[in-house]
Amino acid sequence: MDFGFSISPSSTINLDKVDFTLYDRLCEIEPDAKKCMACGSCSATCTAGPWTGMSVRKVILGIQRGKESEAAKMLKGCMLCGKCTMVCPRGINTRHLILSLCRIYGEGEK
Amino acid sequence: MIDRFASGFAPFVIPFLIGMAFVMGYCIVGAIRLIFQLDHGDRKRFLLSLITPKTAWKNIKDIFLNCLIHVKLWKRNKLLGFMHSSIAFGWFMLILLGHIECILYMPHRVKLFYYPIFFNYFVAENETTLRGAIFFFLMDFFLLLVLTGITLAIIKRVRSRLFGMRRTTKPTLLDRVGLYSLWLIFPLRLLAESFTAHISGGSFLTIPMNMMFKAFLGEQMNMLPTWWAYSICLCVFMCVLPFTRYMHIPAEMLLIPFRNAGLTIKHARKGFAKAQVYSCPGCGVCIDACPMTVKKANIKDTTVYLNRNIRRGNEKRIEEISDKCLLCGKCTAVCQVGVDGPQMRIAQRSVRNYGLAPDYTGMDISTIKDAVAAEPSKDRVLYFSGCMTALTPAISRAMESVFHKAGVDYAFMDKDGGLCCGRPILMAGRFDQARQLIKKNREIIYASGASTLVLSCPICYKIFREQYKLEGIRVVHHTEYMLELVKAGRLTLDGAAGSLVYHDPCELGRGSGVYEPPRELLRQAGELVEATHNREMSICCGGSLGSLTLGFDKREDMTVNALKNLTEGDPATIVTACPLCKSTFAMYADRPVEDIAETVNRHSK
Numbered sequence: 252m253d254f255g256f257s258i259s260p261s262s263t264i265n266l267d268k269v270d271f272t273l274y275d276r277l278c279e280i281e282p283d284a285k286k287c288m289a290c291g292s293c294s295a296t297c298t299a300g301p302w303t304g305m306s307v308r309k310v311i312l313g314i315q316r317g318k319e320s321e322a323a324k325m326l327k328g329c330m331l332c333g334k335c336t337m338v339c340p341r342g343i344n345t346r347h348l349i350l351s352l353c354r355i356y357g358e359g360e361k
Numbered sequence: 362m363i364d365r366f367a368s369g370f371a372p373f374v375i376p377f378l379i380g381m382a383f384v385m386g387y388c389i390v391g392a393i394r395l396i397f398q399l400d401h402g403d404r405k406r407f408l409l410s411l412i413t414p415k416t417a418w419k420n421i422k423d424i425f426l427n428c429l430i431h432v433k434l435w436k437r438n439k440l441l442g443f444m445h446s447s448i449a450f451g452w453f454m455l456i457l458l459g460h461i462e463c464i465l466y467m468p469h470r471v472k473l474f475y476y477p478i479f480f481n482y483f484v485a486e487n488e489t490t491l492r493g494a495i496f497f498f499l500m501d502f503f504l505l506l507v508l509t510g511i512t513l514a515i516i517k518r519v520r521s522r523l524f525g526m527r528r529t530t531k532p533t534l535l536d537r538v539g540l541y542s543l544w545l546i547f548p549l550r551l552l553a554e555s556f557t558a559h560i561s562g563g564s565f566l567t568i569p570m571n572m573m574f575k576a577f578l579g580e581q582m583n584m585l586p587t588w589w590a591y592s593i594c595l596c597v598f599m600c601v602l603p604f605t606r607y608m609h610i611p612a613e614m615l616l617i618p619f620r621n622a623g624l625t626i627k628h629a630r631k632g633f634a635k636a637q638v639y640s641c642p643g644c645g646v647c648i649d650a651c652p653m654t655v656k657k658a659n660i661k662d663t664t665v666y667l668n669r670n671i672r673r674g675n676e677k678r679i680e681e682i683s684d685k686c687l688l689c690g691k692c693t694a695v696c697q698v699g700v701d702g703p704q705m706r707i708a709q710r711s712v713r714n715y716g717l718a719p720d721y722t723g724m725d726i727s728t729i730k731d732a733v734a735a736e737p738s739k740d741r742v743l744y745f746s747g748c749m750t751a752l753t754p755a756i757s758r759a760m761e762s763v764f765h766k767a768g769v770d771y772a773f774m775d776k777d778g779g780l781c782c783g784r785p786i787l788m789a790g791r792f793d794q795a796r797q798l799i800k801k802n803r804e805i806i807y808a809s810g811a812s813t814l815v816l817s818c819p820i821c822y823k824i825f826r827e828q829y830k831l832e833g834i835r836v837v838h839h840t841e842y843m844l845e846l847v848k849a850g851r852l853t854l855d856g857a858a859g860s861l862v863y864h865d866p867c868e869l870g871r872g873s874g875v876y877e878p879p880r881e882l883l884r885q886a887g888e889l890v891e892a893t894h895n896r897e898m899s900i901c902c903g904g905s906l907g908s909l910t911l912g913f914d915k916r917e918d919m920t921v922n923a924l925k926n927l928t929e930g931d932p933a934t935i936v937t938a939c940p941l942c943k944s945t946f947a948m949y950a951d952r953p954v955e956d957i958a959e960t961v962n963r964h965s966k
Contacts, residue, residue: 283912298748298781302724327719330781330798331789332748333906336913337944344912347684350715350789357716 269317276355277314283343287311293335293345303328307335307345310352319356326352362466362493365485365560373589374475380599381474387603388611391639395615398631403624410622420618427698428613429453434697440524444517447510449610454503462496478595481554482588486562493562501564504554507547515544528654529645530665532606536643539605542598549594553587612639613698620699629708630671637705640698641668647692647702652901653911655922659685664692664702667709681910683709688788688907689867694897703907710790710909719786721797726805729779733772733809742771742842743811745825747818748781749940755955756817756940759962760839766965767851772809779805784824784868785906799829806831815842817958819869819939820906826873838869840879840938843961847885858887858964862932863957864923864946865899866939879938879957886964890930900926902937904945920949928952936960 277284293307300306305328313322326349335345396404410416426432429450435442459477463470467484470476476483486493517524518540532540551570554563558571602608616636624633645665653659662685670678683706692702735741744764746757757773764771783798806814806829814831816822817839825836837845846852861883869875876896883889894900903919924946927935935954937943946954 296752298751298778301778302726302780303721323717326717328721328724329719330721330748330783331719331786331791331794332781333785334748334752337752337904342912342914344910346785346906347909350909353715353717353719354713355716 264316264318266316271317273319273355274314274317276358277348277352280355281344281348281351283341284311284348286341286343288341290340292338292340296334296338298332298334299328299330303330305329307349310349314352322352323356326356362484363487364467364470365483369470369473369476369483371479371482371585371588373585373592374479375592376589376596377475377478377592380596384599384602384611391603392611392615395632395636398628398635399624399633400627403622403627403632407619407622407624411618416618416621419621423617423621424614427617428610431697437695437697438525440513441517441526444510444513444524447506448514451503451507451510455500455507458496458499458503462500465496466493479588479592481557481561481563482584485560489562494564497562497564497567501566504547504551505566508551511544511547526645526649528648528660530643530648530669532643533669535601536605536607539598539601539607542594542601543607545594546591546598549587549591553584553591556584556587606641606643608639609642609698612636616640616698626701626704626708629712634705634708637700638668638671641665641700642698643669644697646695646697650691650695652687652689652691652903652919652923653685655918658918662686664696664700664705667702667705668700671709679709680713682706684909685911686907687867687901687903687905687911689901689905690871691867691898691901694871707788707790710788711792713790715791719791719794721780721794721801724780724801726780726801729774729777730805730808732777733774733805735772735810737810737812738770739812740770741809741811742769742813742815743774743806743809744771744815744817745774745779745782745821747775747816747821747940748785749818749820749944751775751778753940753944753956756943756958759956759958760815760817762962763843763846763852763958763965766962767846769846769851771815772811774805774809782818782821782824783828784820787824787828788907789909795824795828799824803829803831806834813837813842815839817938817940817956819866819872819875820941823868823872838873838875838878838938840869840875840882840957843958844878844882847882847965852961852965854882854885854961855964855966856885856887858883858960859933860888860890860931861886861934861936861960862890862892862927862930863895864892864902864927864935864937864942865896866937866942867899867901867905869938870899871897879936882957882961883936886960887934890932892927893929894926902939902942902945904941906941916945917949920945924950934960 289308289312291308294300297305305325310322310325329349331346333346339345399407431442431445434445459480462480463477521529555567555570555574558567563571619633619636626634628634643665647664648654648660651663653662662682667682670682686706688703690703744760750756780798780801783795787795813835814825815837816825819838822838847854863879863883865876880889900923902923903916933952935946935950935952936957938957943954943956
């Protein structure tokens with residue numbers, strides 16, 4: 252029966268069961284990923300954000316929580332303009348972090 | 362002139378013949394391979410350019426001027442220019458005159474390939490003529506010229522600073538073998554010809570030396586061993602040549618026609634790119650030019666080392682070097698053979714494997730389109746400020762104010778956010794994504810009905826000009842556009858801006874060749890002071906988007922160095938024409954930094 256609404260799926264994340272391979276690999280090649288304090292400056296300045304839903308903050312957060320497919324969807328919208336790197340208060344080279352992420356996605360499947 | 366030997370042969374020519382056969386074979390096979398590595402269209406273009414009289418003539422002219430006379434080097438550094446042209450041109454003349462002598466005096470020996478090289482050994486002078494004396498004089502003169510060049514080369518090896526080079530590359534082992542054999546060739550030739558001068562004849566250099574040696578050694582002149590040594594040295598030089606930096610000598614003769622045919626790098630390692638790698642003489646001029654090498658940092662990340670590592674196939678280093686570069690293009694501006702450092706690096710970046718590829722095809726841009734949509738008009742101007750200007754909104758505000766003052770009918774394409782121009786992702790080597798962005802932006806531009814597109818960001822300007830192919834729409838940088846407004850009398854500058862220094866942004870100056878319009882504007886706005894290194898020699902601010910791996914924390918030294926260059930004339934204000942340069946300089950400058958739009962806006966009515 253369609254009520255026009257439904258119960259949203261649970262968004263609980265069980266960190267004990269999450270697969271951290273991607274995050275560990277990211278920290279290995281981009282140790283600066285750990286420095287992120289999720290301030291959101293990157294997302295606020297993002298050129299692509301309004302059009303594609305890209306948000307560096309959410310990508311990093313997502314990967315830290317094992318939400319790889321959500322992160323991948325956002326990464327596909329990045330235009331690589333580099334503004335996020337310029338405004339990052341922690342000095343993270345987010346532009347290179349994004350490129351590295353694009354590279355390591357699907358590495359394990361090969 | 363008569364033959365000394367009926368056979369016209371001596372065993373010592375064998376090493377020379379081996380060396381010559383090897384180097385010729387190697388270069389011919391290499392050249393054919395490179396030509397076949399070009400894609401079909403490029404190959405056709407290249408072969409056509411060889412038979413088109415205009416480009417063919419240009420090829421000959423360029424090869425003569427650059428490979429033999431080294432005109433470009435002369436313009437940069439007279440001493441280095443003299444050193445190179447004396448060796449290259451002198452050697453060429455020795456070979457040429459040797460052949461002419463052979464044709465004139467020993468026509469039956471012309472078919473012997475080695476004969477002109479060892480002419481003096483094979484002939485005996487039976488009568489003295491004026492023509493012969495002139496030839497001998499010329500031969501000695503050019504030998505002396507080459508020897509002067511070699512002497513300078515030896516001095517340069519010991520003290521490169523005397524030649525104005527602060528840092529040079531360290532030669533590899535094979536480079537050294539090539540270098541020392543090259544140094545030895547001409548002194549040995551002089552010795553060999555001197556020992557033989559009483560038989561073959563000689564001139565102001567060889568005859569006195571012959572007499573001197575005779576006084577010391579009597580009739581025991583060791584003629585044959587020196588000819589052997591000369592021939593062996595030639596053999597060693599030619600056999601190691603393909604594996605040393607001296608490969609640039611033959612490679613440049615292929616690179617020049619490639620470039621004149623208008624080829625671009627299509628493959629990271631093959632064809633045109635490979636020709637560039639082999640044409641790199643490894644001189645290291647790019648080390649001093651590179652903005653990253655300030656305070657002796659990043660020396661091994663310069664273009665010369667990129668080429669060296671591509672030749673060695675060191676993938677890890679190729680990746681590091683190509684990702685670190687700021688793509689400012691100064692190495693190309695100083696390079697004598699014109700190796701395109703930025704393009705080479707972008708090509709290396711483009712061959713990476715990515716698990717994820719951005720895709721913008723589904724992006725809905727109708728709101729931007731609707732905001733700028735208008736009927737096509739020849740007076741309508743579309744202004745695109747670009748991503749970087751979003752971080753320095755003073756520039757777009759100033760531009761809007763200028764438009765109002767001049768009464769321009771304009772639309773602001775990314776007032777409420779727009780798409781990226783695609784240049785940053787292109788610089789990262791992801792061409793397909795850049796093409797998608799270009800397609801989207803083109804849709805917006807065509808919907809705007811504008812006939813002129815004004816850009817205040819040189820990064821955008823470069824890609825709009827080169828890749829967008831906007832038919833019927835003029836693409837201008839805001840410096841050019843404001844100058845047009847001033848010239849048309851729609852904007853008047855008051856000239857009260859005080860002393861200004863102009864910084865040439867890399868993408869605008871070296872990237873797009875716009876040097877004069879901003880200067881003309883600033884001369885009218887205030888008093889223009891020139892920086893020590895300006896125009897093509899301008900130093901990158903360090904903020905460039907070209908670098909992928911260099912964090913902003915590592916760029917302070919570069920910015921401070923670039924600022925020092927700008928402030929040597931003690932100007933009151935630093936003016937630039939790039940939002941990125943502005944924000945980078947503003948972080949460390951001790952005086953105001955502004956965009957040219959702000960200066961013009963403040964001092965115009």
